[in-house]
Amino acid sequence: MAEWEGDDTANRIYYLSIAPSLYENTIANLGKAGMVHEGNGWRRVVIEKPFGHDLVSARQLNAAAHQVLAESQIYRIDHYLGKETVQNLLVFRFANSLYEPVWNRNYIDHVQITAAETVDVGHRASFYDGVGVMRDMIQNHVMQLLSLVAAEPPASFHAEAIRNEKAKVFSAIRPIRPEDVAKCTVRGQYRKYRDTEGVAPGSNTPTYAALRFFIDNWRWQGVPFYMRSGKALAAKVTEITIFFKRPPHVMFPMPEGTEPAPNRLSICIQPDEGISFSFQAKVPDTAAEMRDVEMSFNYEESFGALSIPEAYERLLLDVIKGDASLFTRSDAIELSWELIDPILTGWDSKYAPPLNFYESGSWGPPEADQLIAHNGYKWSHCCGHEPGGD
Ligand code: BG6
Numbered sequence: 069m070a071e072w073e074g075d076d077t078a079n080r081i082y083y084l085s086i087a088p089s090l091y092e093n094t095i096a097n098l099g100k101a102g103m104v105h106e107g108n109g110w111r112r113v114v115i116e117k118p119f120g121h122d123l124v125s126a127r128q129l130n131a132a133a134h135q136v137l138a139e140s141q142i143y144r145i146d147h148y149l150g151k152e153t154v155q156n157l158l159v160f161r162f163a164n165s166l167y168e169p170v171w172n173r174n175y176i177d178h179v180q181i182t183a184a185e186t187v188d189v190g191h192r193a194s195f196y197d198g199v200g201v202m203r204d205m206i207q208n209h210v211m212q213l214l215s216l217v218a219a220e221p222p223a224s225f226h227a228e229a230i231r232n233e234k235a236k237v238f239s240a241i242r243p244i245r246p247e248d249v250a251k252c253t254v255r256g257q258y259r260k261y262r263d264t265e266g267v268a269p270g271s272n273t274p275t276y277a278a279l280r281f282f283i284d285n286w287r288w289q290g291v292p293f294y295m296r297s298g299k300a301l302a303a304k305v306t307e308i309t310i311f312f313k314r315p316p317h318v319m320f321p322m323p324e325g326t327e328p329a330p331n332r333l334s335i336c337i338q339p340d341e342g343i344s345f346s347f348q349a350k351v352p353d354t355a356a357e358m359r360d361v362e363m364s365f366n367y368e369e370s371f372g373a374l375s376i377p378e379a380y381e382r383l384l385l386d387v388i389k390g391d392a393s394l395f396t397r398s399d400a401i402e403l404s405w406e407l408i409d410p411i412l413t414g415w416d417s418k419y420a421p422p423l424n425f426y427e428s429g430s431w432g433p434p435e436a437d438q439l440i441a442h443n444g445y446k447w448s449h450c451c452g453h454e455p456g457g458d
Pocket of ligand 1: 185204205
């Protein structure tokens with residue numbers, strides 16, 4: 069490469085889209101061969117997910133990477149952060165003045181995050197069977213969404229300012245103890261999973277998870293954050309729904325035992341990228357009958373059909389520019405594993421909740437509905453995809 073580049077001004081990106089078991093050796097050998105030493109050109113290393121298998125291995129990988137690379141040379145990719153709609157979360161929250169005053173425990177009742185997929189594990193079974201939904205989707209993508217919903221306003225748009233606030237969210241989340249997993253989590257597996265080539269006979273790998281977290285800080289104390297993700301579900305949809313508190317008193321006559329639906333803000337990450345706000349409106353020509361109506365923003369309508377680039381386009385451009393805002397820092401990765409590890413430990417122990425089987429094309433095991441119903445809630449209907457939701 070040196071011969072081909074001619075002098076030491078060339079820049080290099082090494083993109084490790086390889087089996088995770090090879091990351092450590094590859095990085096060490098790049099170091100030994102002097103290939104990450106920065107002369108007049110820079111050297112950056114992009115590391116794909118999964119970054120570690122658990123907290124210990126993530127720490128080990130971070131330590132190995134730091135042996136030969138400065139943190140500023142490492143770009144841990146989570147492609148969800150490259151999604152336009154995910155980046156828009158910061159703009160929506162902090163470039164508008166309307167929502168921030170109500171973005172807290174005084175006004176928000178609970179938050180739901182859904183990352184549902186219709187695809188099953190297909191030909192990726194030999195990778196997926198040792199990983200499961202917690203490591204494949206929750207530890208990274210879903211936790212990243214949670215951190216952007218819950219973060220305090222960063223003081224600037226600089227990578228470190230944003231990454232500091234996200235790391236603070238992770239450190240404020242109350243870990244679910246292994247002995248509490250049956251109370252706070254649900255795990256599922258679609259029925260045909262075990263018939264897939266590459267899946268170990270009798271595999272207990274979960275392809276679906278639903279869980280409830282609390283964030284112990286002033287802004288979020290007592291507000292449940294529910295999240296769920298799964299494969300072979302009824303729709304491909306990723307959505308964050310903020311449920312606001314109901315009015316303290318309803319003066320309108322309503323049928324016995326009913327109350328108006330709460331205001332909801334639905335942020336559709338994909339596929340119908342947009343944001344909608346649901347509120348009550350009076351049905352015309354009635355005394356005070358109410359119905360849910362929506363104000364909505366849709367990317368395509370506002371910005372045109374080609375407005376949303378591929379997440380990777382943006383992320384790879386950022387690596388070239390040296391902007392790490394949309395990449396995960398070593399501390400955040402470890403903090404996120406600190407929350408996922410005890411759940412996985414619980415799932416492997418006598419405290420584990422049953423592995424619930426669900427039909428492909430359904431919305432996952434009914435136990436997930438019970439998890440949320442326990443507090444009187446229902447899963448959101450997700451950009452209109454899920455019939456029968458609230
Ligand atoms: C990947 C997971 O990180 O994200 C896959 O490994 C999953 O299992 C994919 O299907 C989902 O990404 P997207 O962008 O299609 O929601």
